[in-house]
Amino acid sequence: MTSSSSRQTLLAEKLIHPQFPRAANYDLEWQFQNAMGPNPLWLAESLSEVLELAPGMRVLDLGCGRAITSIFLAREFGVQVVAADLWVQPHDNWQRVVEAGLEATVMPVHAEAHDLKFAHGYFDAIVSLDAYHYFGTDDLYLGYLIQFLRPGGRLGIAVPARTDEAEGTVPAHLKDEWEWDYHSFHSPEWWRKHWEKTRKVHVEHADMLPDGWLHWLRWEQLTAIEGPAEWREGSAAWAVKLAEDAGRSVGFVRVVARKPGA
């Protein structure tokens, strides 16, 4: 563990970036302690560049983890957020919501992505940040999920990705650190086809998040030093691979689709 002042310096170096001015306003310890993967606020801010959010909209944050993106979206855009997650209990998330003073706009719930209890057509937007790839890669899931969107509503995700699609293959230079579940990382073109083939949505946007690999690298460099002990070795090894790859094969994808109608 580094000293307190060098920890603060490192957090500032890795969690503040001019590309994400909104996220920079949030307490760095709060961000780091509650993030469950590469900077969720950066993913949310980046998605908000391509997914319009307006005050009063009803938004589902699916796989919200510790709900920091739900808090961020409610505060930054004035939206009403249902913060839904499987592994993190709503009571824990409610504490963070209360501390943020957002009791009127963020509602934490326990939810399994395949067994949602919401009214059909309820949400204006569904977002999923570093979570959709856990449950959304099968052919039937999109059709299920968009039942909960109103006609004209939008689904937006930001998840780890491959730049190209060579399904079942592993980039040779990443082989040593490639976990089996990284096969859920797909390219923007893969996501576009995966959603459009259903003819249930129109994909409005699908790209690699600009410098997404660099943002991911910053996160791994930070967790390699300041993260939980059991993460450090893996983070350090993956950081080396991300640096070697330099965005050729992996990064983050943003995908936004609109449900027809309205």
Ligand SMILES: C[S@@+](CC[C@H](N)C(=O)[O-])C[C@H]1O[C@@H](n2cnc3c(N)ncnc32)[C@H](O)[C@@H]1O
């Ligand atoms: C890597 S964490 C990301 C959490 C949060 N979005 C963040 O970036 O900090 C993935 C999240 O997906 C959620 N998740 C995974 N499978 C799920 C499922 N079947 N239904 C609902 N949530 C799920 C987990 O509970 C977990 O919090």
